[in-house]
Amino acid sequence: xNNNVVVVERVSKRFGQEQVLCDVSLTxxxxxxxxxxxxxxSGKTVLMKCICGFLRPSSGSVRVFSRTIGKDCDFAxxxxxxxxxxxxxxxxxxxxxxxxxxxxxxxxxxxxxCEVIAQVGLDPALKKSVSxxxxxxxxxxGIAQALLDDxxxxxxDEPMNxxxxxxxxxxxxxxxxxxxQGKTILLASHFAQDIDELCDxxxxxxxxxxxxxxxxGGAME
Ligand SMILES: Nc1ncnc2c1ncn2[C@@H]1O[C@H](COP(=O)(O)OP(=O)(O)O)[C@@H](O)[C@H]1O
Ligand SMILES: [Mg+2]
Numbered sequence: 001x002n003n004n005v006v007v008v009e010r011v012s013k014r015f016g017q018e019q020v021l022c023d024v025s026l027t028x029x030x031x032x033x034x035x036x037x038x039x040x041x042s043g044k045t046v047l048m049k050c051i052c053g054f055l056r057p058s059s060g061s062v063r064v065f066s067r068t069i070g071k072d073c074d075f076a077x078x079x080x081x082x083x084x085x086x087x088x089x090x091x092x093x094x095x096x097x098x099x100x101x102x103x104x105x106x107x108x109x110x111x112x113x114c115e116v117i118a119q120v121g122l123d124p125a126l127k128k129s130v131s132x133x134x135x136x137x138x139x140x141x142g143i144a145q146a147l148l149d150d151x152x153x154x155x156x157d158e159p160m161n162x163x164x165x166x167x168x169x170x171x172x173x174x175x176x177x178x179x180x181q182g183k184t185i186l187l188a189s190h191f192a193q194d195i196d197e198l199c200d201x202x203x204x205x206x207x208x209x210x211x212x213x214x215x216x217g218g219a220m221e
């Protein structure tokens with residue numbers, strides 16, 4: 001059986017004259033946490049958007065669950081994503097925000113919405129509006145949003161961004177529990193320390209060029 005959830009093959013992406021991804025190849029195995037580290041502006045978000053189907057590569061191909069994005073489907077199937085800041089309604093509760101997004105999406109039920117909120121460690125009954133949430137709570141709600149349709153692949157762009165030590169520790173626990181449920185996770189961070197212990201594989205993006213720095217069991221350089 002093929003264990004590869006994502007296969008990125010020789011993807012390049014340019015915006016006008018600017019080459020943002022250069023011949024990137026990457027394979028993500030099922031049930032693992034895969035990290036991409038790299039400085040701000042190195043191309044991590046663009047790569048994630050190409051995998052989701054939000055951007056089309058200039059050349060090369062992306063397959064997710066054996067389907068070629070842009071050919072077999074427009075967007076990655078069975079995939080939940082948190083890319084940049086999700087646009088929550090600030091004066092509504094977390095529950096109302098996700099109920100609204102569920103209606104716009106595949107129609108997850110209220111029961112499912114409450115379950116995903118609880119799963120990320122938030123209280124579905126919390127009356128606070130999202131504008132009063134801490135950054136960590138907002139990131140959790142973002143992950144709950146990505147989990148709404150019970151995806152098998154999760155693409156999380158800098159979920160640790162701006163979190164304090166405890167927030168990062170809690171986020172790590174949450175991601176490990178999602179991995180235990182069999183989900184495949186792709187995670188970007190500009191802080192190698194944030195994701196080092198957590199990830200089974202780590203790649204580094206440098207000016208659009210991707211290199212593997214850690215494989216399962218191996219140490220980071
Ligand atoms: N839609 C876009 N149009 C033009 N340039 C873009 C676009 N999106 C990203 N870029 C450029 O691509 C480069 C990589 O950006 P990004 O993937 O967001 O980096 P990272 O996520 O690693 O911080 C940056 O120079 C950025 O300005
Ligand atoms: Mg980014």
